[in-house]
Amino acid sequence: MSRRVLRHVDLDELVEDAARRLMDTLVELQASQETVHLCLTGGRVSNRVYERFAELVPDSGLEAARLHLWWGDERFVPTTDPERHSLQSLSILARTLQLSSSQVHPMPSSDGKTDPDEAAFAYAEELGETVFDVCLLGMGPDGHVASLFSGHRAFEQPPSAAAVGVTDSPVPPTERITLTTAALNRSQRIWLWVSGEQKAEATARALGGEQTLPAAQVAGRLETLWFVDDGSARDLPTYHCTF
Numbered sequence: 001m002s003r004r005v006l007r008h009v010d011l012d013e014l015v016e017d018a019a020r021r022l023m024d025t026l027v028e029l030q031a032s033q034e035t036v037h038l039c040l041t042g043g044r045v046s047n048r049v050y051e052r053f054a055e056l057v058p059d060s061g062l063e064a065a066r067l068h069l070w071w072g073d074e075r076f077v078p079t080t081d082p083e084r085h086s087l088q089s090l091s092i093l094a095r096t097l098q099l100s101s102s103q104v105h106p107m108p109s110s111d112g113k114t115d116p117d118e119a120a121f122a123y124a125e126e127l128g129e130t131v132f133d134v135c136l137l138g139m140g141p142d143g144h145v146a147s148l149f150s151g152h153r154a155f156e157q158p159p160s161a162a163a164v165g166v167t168d169s170p171v172p173p174t175e176r177i178t179l180t181t182a183a184l185n186r187s188q189r190i191w192l193w194v195s196g197e198q199k200a201e202a203t204a205r206a207l208g209g210e211q212t213l214p215a216a217q218v219a220g221r222l223e224t225l226w227f228v229d230d231g232s233a234r235d236l237p238t239y240h241c242t243f
């Protein structure tokens with residue numbers, strides 16, 4: 001497994017590079033396999049990448065019909081709540097990507113449900129043995145990825161659980177669903193993007209291997225790529241980075 005850190009001068013450059021690499025990778029994968037499974041995440045940086053990615057779609061050769069979308073975590077709120085990661089990402093991607101409902105696998109919402117653990121169990125069933133070709137993640141300033149927070153129950157789940165409910169998220173909303181570290185690490189490729197000085201300390205700690213941080217524990221089977229900018233890379237030794 002290879003891990004690389006790609007350093008960019010700022011968020012704009014990070015977004016451009018991440019969106020182009022994502023497109024190139026998906027198109028290349030489609031040349032050799034029928035279906036490509038992409039796991040999405042939420043957050044400010046991710047939404048910027050999706051916007052640029054959506055702009056690249058028309059000239060890319062990407063076949064939308066052979067793409068499946070999943071999510072690494074979700075807010076356990078009603079389907080129409082604008083806080084939902086899936087609503088945000090799909091409203092951006094659907095500008096240019098034509099996807100049928102059978103290709104899109106959002107995590108359950110709280111509509112008609114009260115127990116995020118039950119909803120997470122249903123998502124784990126839907127996921128089955130799916131292996132993500134590419135799994136995208138952001139990282140919070142506390143080193144969380146997806147909705148896995150240091151010291152919280154979801155982060156300490158046994159490898160048998162693929163998705164779990166979160167009822168005590170330190171970042172609102174408190175109720176969420178998240179894939180576990182074990183499920184994320186079934187991915188062939190894990191790409192994390194991190195921007196801004198407020199994440200510099202966690203970035204250095206995670207890349208330094210501090211295992212109490214969820215971000216330190218995620219790794220793709222084939223590849224782990226970190227997209228950082230000058231802000232988030234502030235505390236990194238230069239040997240960590242490819243420019």
Ligand SMILES: O=C1O[C@H](COP(=O)(O)O)[C@@H](O)[C@H](O)[C@H]1O
Pocket residue numbers: 041042043044045046073137138139140145146147171
């Ligand atoms: O809370 C969350 O934020 C992280 C990072 O998001 P960003 O806005 O700082 O880019 C995200 O990865 C995670 O999925 C989400 O729940």
